[in-house]
Amino acid sequence: MARIHVCIGLLVCFLFAGTASDAFSVDSAALAILELPVPKSPDARKYLGISKSGNFRVSEITSEVVIVEVFSMYCPYCQADALNVNELYKLIESDPALKRRIRMIGIGTGNTPFEVEVFRKKYDVKFPLFPDEGFSVQKISSEPIRTPTFITLRRKADKSFTILDTHIGETKEAGAFLKKILDGVNRK
Amino acid sequence: MHVAIRKMRGIVFVGIFLFLSVFCIGHPKCQVPAGSVYNPGDLKPTDSMQMLKVGDKAPDFTLRDLSGAKATLSQFFGKKNVVLSFVPAAWTPVCSQQWPGYNIAQEIFDEADATLLGITVDNIPTLYAWTRQMGNLWFPVLSDFWPHGAVAKSYGILRSNGESERALFVIDKQGVIRYIDVHDINAMPRLEDLAQELSRLKSSN
Numbered sequence: 001m002a003r004i005h006v007c008i009g010l011l012v013c014f015l016f017a018g019t020a021s022d023a024f025s026v027d028s029a030a031l032a033i034l035e036l037p038v039p040k041s042p043d044a045r046k047y048l049g050i051s052k053s054g055n056f057r058v059s060e061i062t063s064e065v066v067i068v069e070v071f072s073m074y075c076p077y078c079q080a081d082a083l084n085v086n087e088l089y090k091l092i093e094s095d096p097a098l099k100r101r102i103r104m105i106g107i108g109t110g111n112t113p114f115e116v117e118v119f120r121k122k123y124d125v126k127f128p129l130f131p132d133e134g135f136s137v138q139k140i141s142s143e144p145i146r147t148p149t150f151i152t153l154r155r156k157a158d159k160s161f162t163i164l165d166t167h168i169g170e171t172k173e174a175g176a177f178l179k180k181i182l183d184g185v186n187r188k
Numbered sequence: 189m190h191v192a193i194r195k196m197r198g199i200v201f202v203g204i205f206l207f208l209s210v211f212c213i214g215h216p217k218c219q220v221p222a223g224s225v226y227n228p229g230d231l232k233p234t235d236s237m238q239m240l241k242v243g244d245k246a247p248d249f250t251l252r253d254l255s256g257a258k259a260t261l262s263q264f265f266g267k268k269n270v271v272l273s274f275v276p277a278a279w280t281p282v283c284s285q286q287w288p289g290y291n292i293a294q295e296i297f298d299e300a301d302a303t304l305l306g307i308t309v310d311n312i313p314t315l316y317a318w319t320r321q322m323g324n325l326w327f328p329v330l331s332d333f334w335p336h337g338a339v340a341k342s343y344g345i346l347r348s349n350g351e352s353e354r355a356l357f358v359i360d361k362q363g364v365i366r367y368i369d370v371h372d373i374n375a376m377p378r379l380e381d382l383a384q385e386l387s388r389l390k391s392s393n
Binding site for chain 2: 072073074075076079080110112114115118119122
């Protein structure tokens with residue numbers, strides 16, 4: 001019987017290899033000062049609390065928590081997960097308390113504005129997405145950031161951001177993903 | 189008794205294997221292990237002698253798709269514009285994302301009354317396994333495996349190691365090449381560049 005267990009164990013490890021998160025570190029300070037173009041849409045600017053023009057820094061987003069999705073229009077896993085991520089946004093927006101505390105953005109690593117727009121239209125993404133043709137977001141990490149990766153930032157008392165959670169891979173189930181984020185928020 | 193127990197073990201093991209195979213491998217969201225994508229490092233951007241130019245007649249060819257059916261370029265002449273997307277090899281980093289990108293941009297091709305043909309020099313079983321992780325592609329994927337890379341060679345984009353360049357050819361309904369992008373093999377062609385050419389083709393039709 002033990003032999004069967006070993007075989008099953010090996011089989012499961014083989015089949016699910018690659019779904020586990022690799023350990024890598026994100027530089028919260030580098031992410032905080034990452035510059036993104038101010039969205040053209042007034043609704044998006046209002047959502048982020050940005051009133052200026054030109055570029056803004058991630059740290060200028062006014063909410064307590066920011067979930068940053070690093071994605072690519074070309075990534076099949078980001079495509080497959082897009083509806084789950086939309087559901088996550090909906091869950092947050094439908095709860096007045098969460099809506100006040102959490103913002104979501106997506107950064108299309110290596111993507112042009114045109115490519116990000118194709119992704120946004122295809123999946124009807126409601127939260128702001130930003131192009132990153134120069135792979136700037138990759139510079140915030142010690143290792144190449146795979147897509148999708150979700151980095152959750154939380155504002156500390158001194159207004160700087162700290163990394164609350166880094167999730168590599170698909171969210172898979174919005175409710176469980178949100179719970180994980182909220183557990184982290186409430187714990188710290 | 190021992191024989192019966194052994195049989196039971198066998199049945200349980202095979203059952204679990206089949207369940208996991210169908211559930212995971214066949215599942216559209218199943219992650220391909222990151223280690224399955226071979227990283228060749230930085231390669232020479234291009235490694236072939238381009239023979240064709242815009243305005244030339246596109247060399248005709250017949251290749252097999254993943255179902256084994258034959259697809260001939262000239263079957264589209266007079267009916268559809270055609271985009272040929274050659275990618276160097278299955279299971280390599282940029283190639284594994286280029287076609288999934290085109291897969292969500294079908295509208296851009298449809299608006300220009302164009303079809304897309306994806307081509308690599310890999311054999312059909314390899315292409316089948318590789319494209320399964322991309323979801324359901326709306327365009328056919330063709331194998332230029334044997335005679336090895338013959339179509340890539342006729343388009344002047346067969347590299348010295350037997351792979352093809354990362355190249356795009358836009359061919360109009362008359363079979364004339366209207367756009368060529370033999371791209372740096374290490375980088376993704378910008379989607380808007382192709383979209384712009386297709387848009388130009390649409391307005392000239």
